[in-house]
Structure formats: structure tokens, C-alpha cells
Amino acid sequence: MDIKTLADFCAKVGIAFPTAEIYGGFSGFYDWGPVGVEIKNNVKRVWWRTFVHQMDEIVGIDGSIVTHPDVWKASGHVEHFHDVVTRCKKCGRAYRADKLVLEVLGINVEGKPAEEIDTIIRKNNVRCPSCGGELGPVEYFNLMFETKVGPYGGVTSYLRPETAQLIFVNFPRVYLLARKRMPFGIAQMGKAYRNEISPRNFLFRLREFEQMEIEFFFDPKDDACPYYNEVKGKKVLGLTAEMQERGEKERPMRIADLVPEMPGREWMIFWIAKSVDFFVSVGVDPKRIRVREQLPDERAHYSMGTWDVEFRFDDLGWQEIEGIAHRGTYDLSRHQEFSGKSFEAVRPDGSKFIPMVIEPSWGVERTILAMLYSAYRKDEKRTYLRIHPQVAPYVVAVFPLVSKDGLPEIAREIYKEIRTEFRAFYDEKGNIGKRYRRQDEIGTPFCITVDYQTREDETVTIRDRDTMQQERVHKDEVVAWIREHVKNWRV
Numbered sequence: 421m422d423i424k425t426l427a428d429f430c431a432k433v434g435i436a437f438p439t440a441e442i443y444g445g446f447s448g449f450y451d452w453g454p455v456g457v458e459i460k461n462n463v464k465r466v467w468w469r470t471f472v473h474q475m476d477e478i479v480g481i482d483g484s485i486v487t488h489p490d491v492w493k494a495s496g497h498v499e500h501f502h503d504v505v506t507r508c509k510k511c512g513r514a515y516r517a518d519k520l521v522l523e524v525l526g527i528n529v530e531g532k533p534a535e536e537i538d539t540i541i542r543k544n545n546v547r548c549p550s551c552g553g554e555l556g557p558v559e560y561f562n563l564m565f566e567t568k569v570g571p572y573g574g575v576t577s578y579l580r581p582e583t584a585q586l587i588f589v590n591f592p593r594v595y596l597l598a599r600k601r602m603p604f605g606i607a608q609m610g611k612a613y614r615n616e617i618s619p620r621n622f623l624f625r626l627r628e629f630e631q632m633e634i635e636f637f638f639d640p641k642d643d644a645c646p647y648y649n650e651v652k653g654k655k656v657l658g659l660t661a662e663m664q665e666r667g668e669k670e671r672p673m674r675i676a677d678l679v680p681e682m683p684g685r686e687w688m689i690f691w692i693a694k695s696v697d698f699f700v701s702v703g704v705d706p707k708r709i710r711v712r713e714q715l716p717d718e719r720a721h722y723s724m725g726t727w728d729v730e731f732r733f734d735d736l737g738w739q740e741i742e743g744i745a746h747r748g749t750y751d752l753s754r755h756q757e758f759s760g761k762s763f764e765a766v767r768p769d770g771s772k773f774i775p776m777v778i779e780p781s782w783g784v785e786r787t788i789l790a791m792l793y794s795a796y797r798k799d800e801k802r803t804y805l806r807i808h809p810q811v812a813p814y815v816v817a818v819f820p821l822v823s824k825d826g827l828p829e830i831a832r833e834i835y836k837e838i839r840t841e842f843r844a845f846y847d848e849k850g851n852i853g854k855r856y857r858r859q860d861e862i863g864t865p866f867c868i869t870v871d872y873q874t875r876e877d878e879t880v881t882i883r884d885r886d887t888m889q890q891e892r893v894h895k896d897e898v899v900a901w902i903r904e905h906v907k908n909w910r911v
């Protein structure tokens with residue numbers, strides 16, 4: 421399947437579509453429909469439950485989106501968070517200069533200074549791919565959205581380009597609130613903004629998007645992970661930096677063999693394993709998941725190692741859906757330096773240290789893309805989403821076979837009972853076959869139908885989305901039946 425097919429499908433069934441379509445859309449911005457908003461909230465809820473509620477080491481925060489400008493000076497974003505751009509002098513189209521040089525000349529100049537790329541463009545006479553016009557000078561373009569806070573021009577601030585820095589700046593306070601335990605982590609999810617030069621591939625590269633991030637702090641001198649024995653033997657499709665340098669492909673390997681000796685190594689392995697488990701638990705196809713170590717020139721200078729969880733799209737190839745970065749002590753040291761406040765933690769023996777940090781960072785939209793891509797099924801009869809009940813927009817739909825003879829009254833009563841526990845949908849209009857198809861399309865796992873037999877023996881049919889098999893269950897046992905089947909559902 422290509423990404424365009426998925427985008428069309430998502431617009432059609434009300435998952436996501438370009439924002440303000442009546443005004444022609446707005447590149448890099450999408451709105452979520454009635455079905456999509458349920459899926460998105462479910463994914464976020466499962467993530468929060470998995471990493472915050474079910475891990476003693478982690479607490480959550482919700483930081484400000486418009487952020488004190490000094491945060492982004494300390495983090496390095498004001499100085500370094502930019503792309504290199506060039507604009508056509510004739511048609512005005514803007515390009516990412518490094519991408520253009522790679523596409524036209526096949527030269528990889530990622531991370532090279534603007535002047536150097538400019539020289540390469542002049543020397544090889546690279547022209548505008550669209551109109552053949554001359555290209556203007558290569559310049560830096562900061563990807564943060566600026567905004568003015570307060571009247572008369574006010575203070576220049578930025579919409580946060582990542583949620584992570586809000587966690588770092590709150591470290592001293594949250595560390596106290598966490599009663600000085602180490603290791604511990606802070607989680608946050610929410611919107612982030614990047615003024616991408618060319619947003620593309622539906623929800624994959626957006627200007628407004630959501631992140632789910634954890635900063636996991638630990639003492640490099642006391643970095644054993646108590647869960648290490650549970651995860652060290654786990655296998656994934658893995659690709660180390662060395663394998664890439666030798667031109668090799670990913671292969672099944674132990675996660676433990678992906679990570680070399682380094683401070684926090686056991687925790688890094690834990691986070692990779694936990695991340696892959698999370699994706700599988702929300703229905704991402706494990707055969708399309710690999711873990712790739714970033715090459716030294718891909719990662720930030722302070723990073724001690726970064727592993728990307730990637731998903732294989734048929735048309736886009738392997739693409740990052742989560743990054744797990746070892747950021748050392750960089751962020752806390754920078755905020756200590758810029759703010760003059762202490763970012764140190766204290767060991768039981770009284771000695772002080774700046775904690776190291778591992779940062780697993782998920783894109784909400786990318787997670788959902790991988791999930792939908794894995795769930796989408798189309799055959800001669802129907803299109804359906806084989807998605808896990810815990811992230812499906814509705815768990816159950818309830819129908820009367822016909823909207824007369826007392827059937828709607830019984831169906832409504834059952835519906836009202838179910839929706840106290842599960843997300844449910846009621847529909848009594850039109851052909852029953854079409855009602856089933858509509859629920860298949862949005863991934864509702866179970867459909868309950870009240871028919872004439874219900875009036876006689878109080879049983880209803882429950883139809884399974886994936887097998888289309890039906891069974892009869894007494895109406896008083898329906899809720900227990902659903903509870904059991906949701907719990908035992910496996911991808």
C-alpha cells in the first residue's frame with residue numbers, strides 16, 4: 421500500500437484530513453475527525469498507562485507550549501536548530517539545500533556548513549528543479565515558530581519544537597517532588613511545532629504534531645537496571661552502525677547485542693525492548709519493525725548513541741517512528757550553566773553529580789500511521805481495520821436488526837449498559853450489511869445485533885470483525901463476554 425491510499429482512506433472515514441479544507445488546506449497541518457480523535461486519545465492513554473501508571477520510576481508533567489526564550493538559548497535550538505535552504509530567484513520556490521544536492525548530484529552534505537553547500541551548488545551549476553532558474557545563496561533557516569508575547573511587539577518567544585526541554589527545565593523541582601530517588605523518569609505528551617521546509621507524506625512530516633517523550637535520569641556510577649534479565653534475551657530485527665558501514669542489512673538479533681559498553685547500557689537495552697513491546701501492543705506489525713543504530717554523523721555531537729525504531733512502509737521504505745537517544749549530561753549541564761541553578765543530584769554517600777539521561781521519544785502521528793498501515797485490510801468484499809480493541813475508536817456497535825417491533829428499545833437498553841464500560845456506538849438506520857461494513861471500516865471489533873429471536877429467548881448475536889463469525893449470547897452476559905474478548909485479543 422502507498423501512503424496516498426492510506427491518506428485518502430483516513431479522510432473518507434473521518435480519521436484525519438487537511439486542516440481548513442474549505443480554504444484549500446494548509447501545508448503541514450491536519451485536523452482529526454470523530455474517528456481519528458478517539459484513536460489518538462486511545463493511543464495516548466495506552467502509552468501513559470504503560471509508561472507512567474505502570475512504572476514506579478516515572479511521573480508525568482504537562483509543560484507550557486509557548487516557552488521562555490532562554491530555554492531555547494540554553495538547549496542550543498536558537499543557534500543550531502536549523503535547516504539549510506536556497507530559494508529560486510525566478511519562481512521563488514524554496515528547497516532544502518542538502519536534500520537538493522543529494523538528489524541532483526548524489527553527494528551527501530548533511531550537516532555541512534551553508535557556505536560549503538553553496539560552493540558545491542555554484543561549482544556544479546545546480547538549477548531550480550521546477551523552472552531551471554538560478555538558485556539564491558544557501559542560508560540557515562531556523563525551524564522554530566516565533567511568536568510575540570505581550571503588546572507593542574512584546575517579547576520574542578517560540579512555540580516549543582519538542583516537549584523534552586520542558587522536562588529538563590523542571591528537573592530540580594520534580595526531582596525534589598520525587599523524593600530524590602534515582603533512577604527516575606519524567607514523561608510528557610503534547611503538541612510540538614517545527615516550521616518544516618517541505619512537510620510531506622500525509623501525517624509523517626508535519627509542522628504541528630504531537631510527541632510522547634520520557635527523560636530517564638540515572639547515576640552513571642549506579643546504572644544497573646533491575647529488569648535487565650527480563651529483556652536481555654529479547655530479539656528484534658537489528659542494524660548496528662558497524663553493519664551499516666559494512667553495507668549489511670538488518671537481521672534478527674538480541675537487543676543486548678545492539679548496544680555496546682556505555683554508561684546506562686542496561687537501561688538503553690530496557691528502553692529499546694519496552695519501546696518495541698509498546699508498538700506491538702497497539703497493533704504495529706512486528707515484521708515491519710527494526711531497530712537501527714544511528715551513524716556517528718547523524719547524531720548530535722553530545723549524544724553517546726541513538727537507536728531509532730523504524731517502520732517499513734511499502735513505498736517510503738524504513739522510516740523512524742521513535743528515537744531513543746543517550747544524551748549524556750548535556751541538557752542538565754546547559755540549563756545549570758544558563759540559569760545558575762543547581763541541577764545536581766545527591767548520592768546516598770552525600771557526593772553530588774549531574775545525572776545522565778536516556779530519552780525515548782515517540783511521534784504520536786507516526787505511531788498511528790504505523791498502526792493503521794499494519795491494520796488496513798482490503799479484499800473483494802470489504803475494507804476493514806484489524807486494530808486492537810484497546811485503541812479502536814469503538815469497542816462495540818449495537819444494532820436492532822430493524823427499527824420496529826420493539827427491537828430498538830431492547831437494543832438501546834443494551835447499548836446504554838455497555839457504554840458505561842466500553843466505547844460503544846448505536847445505529848438503527850439502513851441495511852444491516854451496510855452497518856456492519858461501516859463498523860469494519862473504522863475497526864470496531866464487535867457488533868451486537870438484536871433480532872426477533874431476542875424477543876423470545878433474550879439472546880443477541882455478537883459478530884467478530886475479523887472472522888465475520890457470529891455467536892449468540894444471552895443479553896445479560898454481553899458485558900462479561902466483551903471484557904473477556906478484549907483482554908484476550910492478540911495481534
Ligand SMILES: [Zn+2]
Binds near residue numbers: 548
Ligand atoms: Zn524556480
